Amino acid sequence: MQKLQAIGRRPIYVLVFLVGIIAFLWPLGLPVSVQPDTLTVYKALDALPAGSLVWFGAEYDVSTKPELDPQVVAVFHHLFQKNLKPVIYGMWLRGPTIVQGLVEPIAEEYGKQYGVDWINLGHKPGTSTNLRLMTSNITEGAAGVDHFGKPLANYPIMRNVTALDKASGFRHVVIAEAGTPGNREYLGIVVKEKAIPMSVATLTMSIAENKPFVVAGDFTGQIPGLRGAAEYEYLVGKAGKGASGTDAQSLAALLVFGLVVLGNIGYLTSPRR
Amino acid sequence: MRKEFPMLLTVVAALTVILSQFFFHIAEWNLMDVLDKWLNVMWGIAIGLGIVNLSVVHGKKIMRRAPGFYNSVVLLAILYVYAILGLWTTTQGYYHAWIFDNVYAPLDSTVFGLVAFFITTAAYRAFKVRTWEATVMLLAGMILLLGSAPIGEAIWADWAHLRQWFLDIPNAAGMRGIVLGIYLGGFATALRVMLGLERAWMGAMGGR
Amino acid sequence: MSFDFPSLLSADGAPVWAAALCTLAIWTFLIRDNPIYRLAEHVMVALAAGWGVGYYYYSYIHPVITEELIGQGRWFYIIPIILGLFLYTRFIPSVSWLARYPMSAYIGYGAGYYLAFNAKPFLSQVTASFVSFSQPAFTGTLNQIVFFICILASLVYFFFTISKERPAMGYASQLGKIVILIALGAHFGNTVLYRYNLFLGRLSYVLGEWMGLLQ
Numbered sequence: 113m114q115k116l117q118a119i120g121r122r123p124i125y126v127l128v129f130l131v132g133i134i135a136f137l138w139p140l141g142l143p144v145s146v147q148p149d150t151l152t153v154y155k156a157l158d159a160l161p162a163g164s165l166v167w168f169g170a171e172y173d174v175s176t177k178p179e180l181d182p183q184v185v186a187v188f189h190h191l192f193q194k195n196l197k198p199v200i201y202g203m204w205l206r207g208p209t210i211v212q213g214l215v216e217p218i219a220e221e222y223g224k225q226y227g228v229d230w231i232n233l234g235h236k237p238g239t240s241t242n243l244r245l246m247t248s249n250i251t252e253g254a255a256g257v258d259h260f261g262k263p264l265a266n267y268p269i270m271r272n273v274t275a276l277d278k279a280s281g282f283r284h285v286v287i288a289e290a291g292t293p294g295n296r297e298y299l300g301i302v303v304k305e306k307a308i309p310m311s312v313a314t315l316t317m318s319i320a321e322n323k324p325f326v327v328a329g330d331f332t333g334q335i336p337g338l339r340g341a342a343e344y345e346y347l348v349g350k351a352g353k354g355a356s357g358t359d360a361q362s363l364a365a366l367l368v369f370g371l372v373v374l375g376n377i378g379y380l381t382s383p384r385r
Numbered sequence: 386m387r388k389e390f391p392m393l394l395t396v397v398a399a400l401t402v403i404l405s406q407f408f409f410h411i412a413e414w415n416l417m418d419v420l421d422k423w424l425n426v427m428w429g430i431a432i433g434l435g436i437v438n439l440s441v442v443h444g445k446k447i448m449r450r451a452p453g454f455y456n457s458v459v460l461l462a463i464l465y466v467y468a469i470l471g472l473w474t475t476t477q478g479y480y481h482a483w484i485f486d487n488v489y490a491p492l493d494s495t496v497f498g499l500v501a502f503f504i505t506t507a508a509y510r511a512f513k514v515r516t517w518e519a520t521v522m523l524l525a526g527m528i529l530l531l532g533s534a535p536i537g538e539a540i541w542a543d544w545a546h547l548r549q550w551f552l553d554i555p556n557a558a559g560m561r562g563i564v565l566g567i568y569l570g571g572f573a574t575a576l577r578v579m580l581g582l583e584r585a586w587m588g589a590m591g592g593r
Numbered sequence: 594m595s596f597d598f599p600s601l602l603s604a605d606g607a608p609v610w611a612a613a614l615c616t617l618a619i620w621t622f623l624i625r626d627n628p629i630y631r632l633a634e635h636v637m638v639a640l641a642a643g644w645g646v647g648y649y650y651y652s653y654i655h656p657v658i659t660e661e662l663i664g665q666g667r668w669f670y671i672i673p674i675i676l677g678l679f680l681y682t683r684f685i686p687s688v689s690w691l692a693r694y695p696m697s698a699y700i701g702y703g704a705g706y707y708l709a710f711n712a713k714p715f716l717s718q719v720t721a722s723f724v725s726f727s728q729p730a731f732t733g734t735l736n737q738i739v740f741f742i743c744i745l746a747s748l749v750y751f752f753f754t755i756s757k758e759r760p761a762m763g764y765a766s767q768l769g770k771i772v773i774l775i776a777l778g779a780h781f782g783n784t785v786l787y788r789y790n791l792f793l794g795r796l797s798y799v800l801g802e803w804m805g806l807l808q
Contacts, residue, residue, distance in 0.1 A: 117513075121506045125623050128502055132796040136807055137594065142535035145545055174490040175497040178794020179787065205645055209476065209485070234652045237428035238421065240706055245421035252422055256660055260477065261651040300710035304717070316533060317787035320779040323552050324561040328721030330714065337783070338790045339533055357793060362536035364501075364789040369527055371509040376523075379513045387690040391697035398701025399708075406709035423673040424702055426657060427695050430677025432649045435642050437684060456635040463639035471647020485644060487608040488615055491795070492637040495619035498792035502623055504785050521771055525778025526785075533786050551779060554740050559776030561718060562747030562769070568715040575704040586700045587693055 117378025124371065131367045135360035144358055149326065150343040152333030153286075153311040154190065160283050162195040167276055167308070169287030169298060170200055170207030176290040176315060181214060182341035182354035183313040184288050188215050189348045192222035192229075197269060199282075200232040200259070201246065203239045203293040208232050208259050211288070227258075227267035234259030239293040244301050246276045277306045284332075285310040295322065299330055313340070392581050399579045439464060525551060597805025613803035616795050743772045 160166070168187075172180050191198050200215070202208040212232050224230055233254045236242050246253040250273060256264055264270045273280045285308050289295055295312050303310045309332045314322055316337030325331045335344055338361060341354030398420065405417040443457035451457075470481050514520045531537040532548025577583040599606030618633035662670045676698065682691040722744045728734045749762060750769025757766045801807035 117510075119509065121502075122623075124506050124509060125502050128505055128792070129796075132793055133800065135793075136797055136800050140536075140539075142539050144535050145538060147545060147549060174493045176791070177490065177494050178498070179790045205648070209648070213486075235648070236425065237432070237649065237653055238425035240710075241421045241424040241428070241702065244706075244710075245418060245425065248415075248418050248421075252418065253425075255653050255656040257652060257656045259652065261475070261656065296711075296714070299714050304713040305710070315787050316790060317780070317784045319533075319783050320529075320552060320556050320776060321560055321564075323557040324564050324718060324721075325714075327553060327557045327561075328717055330717055330721075337533070337787060339535075353794075353797075356797070357790060358535055360793045360797070361786060361789060362534040362539070364793065365530050365534040365536055365786060368505055368508055368785055368789075369531055371505065372512045372523070372527065375509045375512065376514055379515075387693070391693040394694060394697040395701035395704070398698050399705035402702055402705030403709045420698075420702065423670075423676075424698060425653075426670055426673040427677035427680075427698070429649055429653045429657065430674055431680050431695075432645055432654075434680055434683075436646070437681060439638070439642055441684060453631060456631050459632060460635040460639040463636055464643045467640055467643030468646035471644065472650055474647075475651050476644065476648045481647065483608065484640065487611040489637065489640040489644065491612040491615040491798070492619060492633055493641070494791060495616045495795045496634075496637065498788065498795050499619065499622065501785075501788040501792035504788050508781075508785060518770065518774055522774045522778035522781070525775040526782035529779045529782030530785055533783060550736075551775065554736055555743050555772050555775040556779040558740055558743030559747050559772040559774075561722065561744055562751055562773065563776070565715070565718055565748070566751050568711060568718070571707050571711060572715075575707040578700055578704040579708075586696060588689075 113381040114378050114383075116374045117376075117382065119371075119374070127367060127371075128364075131363045132360060135363040136356075139356070139359045140362060142359060142362055144339060144342045144346065144355070146343045146346060147336070147340075149333050150335050150340050150347070153313075153335055154344065154347045156309065156311060156332045157187075157190055157196070157284060157286070158194065160194065160196055164196050164283040165273065165281040166191055166196050166198050167282050167285045167302075168198045168200045168211070169285065169289065169294075170202035170211040171204045171287050171294045172210070172290035173204055173206050174210065177210065178353075178357070179315050179338050179341075180288045180290065180313060181210070182338060182352050182357065183335050183344065184211055184214050185218065185352055186341055186344035186348055186350060186354065187286055187288075187313060187335070188218045189350045190344070192218060192224055193348065195229075198230045199269070199273070200230070200234075201254075202235040203243060203297065204290070205235050207288075208234045212259060228269055231264075231267055231269050232259035233264075240297045240301065243276075243293075243297055247301055247306055248275055250275055250280075276302060276308075278308060282306075282308055284308065286313065287311075288313040289318070290315055291318075295325070295331065299325065303330060311335070388587070391587065396579060396581075399575075436464065436468065525556075594806060598803065599805070609802050613799050616799055742768070747772045747776075 157166070188198065200208055200211050215230065219226065219230060233250070236254055242253050251264060254264060258264055258267070276282055285298060285302055287295060287298055287310065289312060295310070298310055302308055311332045311334065312322060313335040314337065316339070319334065319336045322331065322334050326334055335341065338354055338357045341352070342358045345352050345354045401416050401420050404411045406412070440461060443461050446457040447454050467484065470478065474481050476482065476485070512523050512526070514523060528551055529548055531540070532544045537544035537548065574583060599609050601607060601610050615633060618629050621627055622630040657670065661667050676695045679691040680695050682688045722741070724737045724741055726734050726737050728737060746765050746769035748769070749765040750773060755762060757763045797807065
């Protein structure tokens, strides 16, 4: 029994691979129930009047793509289904580039035109400095150009938009965030100063630390990681990578649980305890 | 000149933000907009710092023929070629975007995913019921682990509710204690910076 | 179920092969540290640093210089540009102190920003802690009472300047420790799943897009 706590790291690595392979090749097809956090975000966006501007903060990098991409895709399906107008921006260098790649095919699917129904302001230098400037003057903050370096004045969607505030038509902020800068900057600068509600598409890792803000009502809700993506996909009726990922996640969770149990049995039966 | 002026600039920048935020008449001067814009321009100029730093570090490695210096040669070559390609074709250029999507993105996300292996072995080796405190943490961890994946609900229908309760009540309360501490620590540090008590940011010459 | 690799030389297949080989190169680290992994690591760092140059230039530096500085005659932008260039003096020891000027502006802004923009979120956390016990359902009331007690206990745990020898403080501190351990345990459980999600994302790419094993 004591040997149970002496499994080497390589057999564990092999097990991790095997579990992943089995989960993908023979999916369990377990259903995912929609939890209140995700549902609150869905309802908040669903209640917005058509044509409202939604600020989308692309605050992540390629390292967290597997977790956040499915959430972004599901949210944009919803935004376009409701005829909302997303304005993408990123304090993270590569965030807007990643989101641009994800949104283009979805926009095409719904017949949405770049510059008319949605726009990408891109990433601009500065983190909180630039976000604050955006709440005062978007043209200054964006240096007058979008993600592609083209003048903002060319785009109809920006015609009456001067700042990230309610007067310009922004009704909600959604951010896909992987850390700092992220929700705390938006909370201080946009939610509290401009009174625009914010929902957060977050990493599974950040669910627990975001909870005090969700409970306090500072965030409207949070889409919790890959599971949240699966829940949102279900709500918008677009199955995607969230649903397939959570299936594999289940076996991975069982593996870690099993290993911890084995390690503890080995520990408890050890005479040297 | 070397120390006093930067200290003064620190106080001026901090006061500009604070006064603009708390006094309506000062806010009307739009000093914050000017300061924000200037800092952004400075930030934009600073983009080359990382490249200069990498060039210095890896250049030295190559000059010394340090072990694995050929990797540094590859690094510098790719760095400059990719940067020039970006300037030539923009980041939307076919080859630039191709490399980003099919080389950089997979490398980066795989590196982050590697931690799954290490965290599994770490959980197996270290997550033991050695003390009652460790047991509490282990139980909370396992409830969340299984509850966050659909398997929890497959085992027991109410597992998701249990997970949600743990997240909303004890977790939110514990995290709030931590969050309040972080905010208070941040306020104290900001005040120390403004009062010139915190000088670590001045670097090695901070004392002089 | 059979393997269905894309053609290496096709326009659709080459990117998949490149991405899959990059993934495998990083995974070789699991066997041991090796030259393939080292090379992949250096390539990654080079691409990460090189990527931003073109992006920053076209999306910010070029429009600021051509449109705002020259076009609109905002010549005072010369000042932040010079201050920005001062950052590079860090590499020249005799004038490296000049780098403190731009740094001092950032640090000062950061300090002011923290005090000015985090006061409301902080107060919001404080006020949200004083929850109403009057809830429609009994379980709701019970939850709010437990929540309130847990917050108080976790705050007591962080008071290091008061004696914990008095029974009330001692018990409160112990309860606070449990609450914080639950929060940290929850964080750990979620972190494990998060890391798996990143790994499984790559594995699904290798099995699906590259090997053609997934439908």
